[in-house]
Amino acid sequence: MLQVPFIRENKAAVIAGLARRNFDATTIVNEVLVVDDSRRTLQTDLDNTKAELNALSKEIGDLYKAGKAQEANALKEKTTALKDSDKVLKEQLQVKEDDLKQLLYKIPNVPHPSVPAGNNEADNEEIFNEGEVPKLYEGAEPHWELAKKYDIIDFELGNKISGAGFPVYKGKGARLQRALIAYFLDKNTAAGYTEYQLPLLVNEASCYGTGQLPDKEGQMYHDSRDDLYLIPTAEVPGTNVFRDVLLAESDFPISITGYTPCFRREAGSYGAHVRGLNRLHQFDKVEIIRVEHPENSYEAFDGMIEHVKGILRELKLPYRILRLCGGDTGFPSAMTYDFEVFSTAQDRWLEISSVSNFESYQANRLRLRFKNSAGKNELAHTLNGSSLALPRVLAGILENYQTEKGIVIPEVLVPYTGFSIID
CATH class of the missing domain: 3.30.930.10 (Bira Bifunctional Protein; Domain 2)
Known part of the structure; x- marks a missing residue:
């Protein structure tokens, strides 16, 4: 299947190339890019959540070492909420990745430039x-x-x-x-x-x-x-x-x-x-x-x-x-x-x-x-x-x-x- 970065960087060429197959790719290419934008946003949110969890885990460890158990326990409540958010984001990301893959499966290969246009x-x-x-x-x-x-x-x-x-x-x-x-x-x-x-x-x-x-x-x-x-x-x-x-x-x-x-x-x-x-x-x-x-x-x-x-x-x-x-x-x-x-x-x-x-x-x-x-x-x-x-x-x-x-x-x-x- 086509790679999303290739489609994003060569959108007009992909649509024009697939037109030589008599395949109107405009709608599905736009849909791919919209779904991929959502996927990338979710990936960024997930990465930020993981980074915050890692930072909190380190801070909690440092607090326990310093004998500040009460402050460490307070932060652990925040990590619970972040873990719940992490789980939801993973599930949402998986759905978007599956949606994206199913769309890409429906797009044929772009013909080589030397392939002539034609119907049959x-x-x-x-x-x-x-x-x-x-x-x-x-x-x-x-x-x-x-x-x-x-x-x-x-x-x-x-x-x-x-x-x-x-x-x-x-x-x-x-x-x-x-x-x-x-x-x-x-x-x-x-x-x-x-x-x-x-x-x-x-x-x-x-x-x-x-x-x-x-x-x-x-x-x-x-x-x-x-x-x-x-x-x-x-x-x-x-x-x-x-x-x-x-x-x-x-x-x-x-x-x-x-x-x-x-x-x-x-x-x-x-x-x-x-x-x-x-x-x-x-x-x-x-x-x-x-x-x-x-x-x-x-x-x-x-x-x-x-x-x-x-x-x-x-x-x-x-x-x-x-x-x-x-x-x-x-x-x-x-x-x-x-x-x-x-x-x-x-x-x-x-x-x-x-x-x-x-x-x-x-x-x-x-x-x-x-x-x-x-x-x-x-x-x-x-x-x-x-x-x-x-x-x-x-x-x-x-x-x-x-x-x-x-x-x-x-x-x-x-x-x-x-x-x-x-x-």
């Missing part, structure tokens, strides 16, 4: 395009038909077991899925990312830490009995590894990767554009997460972009990169680039990765700090990206690599699958 995905900017779109044979099919034809993914069986959006991978389909996970993890660890196996259920504090709550409340699967959430992405448990951590500057850079299933309710998603693997409630993803010094986070961001590019080049899939506009940028992100693979059979682009720099927004929620060269605590920067999300990568492979004789496996994956064609 139609206003995103294509900044890079690479790879040749293959020319398919006549009668080429979308992946959901190929899945049925070659008996590698069973959507109807998944629907019977769980419901729509929970596919069952079979035979060579399951093997290809496992191959992609292993390949992505190997690429990430070879690039210096440390592999983690992470929990699939997280507590409320973890969801608040990365910004899923309160923004995405109702969009995650929630177990109310234990108050745990199924993760929508490995970003949540992976970034929360560093919650309440004080780092040294020498700890940077920190890079981790992990494979997890991901769970999203995706309420309201209907139609042909979400058919098959295009939109799921459960899917597999390999994530990369970085914790960086603020001075280096955008260099790290560029490095993550190049890393994902390298994977897609090896898979030989046609792709493009979009710089998301303010209206399409995620709630906690300062800047996001989306990678999309072109599906020749569907004649459309499929999002397969988002790489984001959150700057200090998540770190402030997480209380993730480092001790800088001046010996002061400073917020770190956090970044994350999909490397990669499997469903649409798999859809792109099935559709773009299909031939009349079967689906050819990308050369880089053959050592992982143990076969070169699905026929």
Whole structure:
């Protein structure tokens, strides 16, 4: 979340920046400052009360030592009143701090100055395009038909077991899925990312830490009995590894990767554009997460972009990169680039990765700090990206690599699958 001093010192810039998200922040920013003024007044009153209590305690001690018990006892009555006042002020201060935090939770991150204004995905900017779109044979099919034809993914069986959006991978389909996970993890660890196996259920504090709550409340699967959430992405448990951590500057850079299933309710998603693997409630993803010094986070961001590019080049899939506009940028992100693979059979682009720099927004929620060269605590920067999300990568492979004789496996994956064609 944004820091109050930053909002106070940059009020006009914060409001203008959030306007590029189509977020009118005027009212809530003013409310934040009013509540913070009250909080600061209460803090001053509390500090003054504590100082007076400390001074009285010393004076009472001195009086007892001097044998002036009657005068000391008289002052003790005053300390009782001050202690009552101290208790009330603490309670009032806690209420104001909670009110302030709840307001700050509702304010998204301010976009980086280079993020264009815009309403939705139609206003995103294509900044890079690479790879040749293959020319398919006549009668080429979308992946959901190929899945049925070659008996590698069973959507109807998944629907019977769980419901729509929970596919069952079979035979060579399951093997290809496992191959992609292993390949992505190997690429990430070879690039210096440390592999983690992470929990699939997280507590409320973890969801608040990365910004899923309160923004995405109702969009995650929630177990109310234990108050745990199924993760929508490995970003949540992976970034929360560093919650309440004080780092040294020498700890940077920190890079981790992990494979997890991901769970999203995706309420309201209907139609042909979400058919098959295009939109799921459960899917597999390999994530990369970085914790960086603020001075280096955008260099790290560029490095993550190049890393994902390298994977897609090896898979030989046609792709493009979009710089998301303010209206399409995620709630906690300062800047996001989306990678999309072109599906020749569907004649459309499929999002397969988002790489984001959150700057200090998540770190402030997480209380993730480092001790800088001046010996002061400073917020770190956090970044994350999909490397990669499997469903649409798999859809792109099935559709773009299909031939009349079967689906050819990308050369880089053959050592992982143990076969070169699905026929």
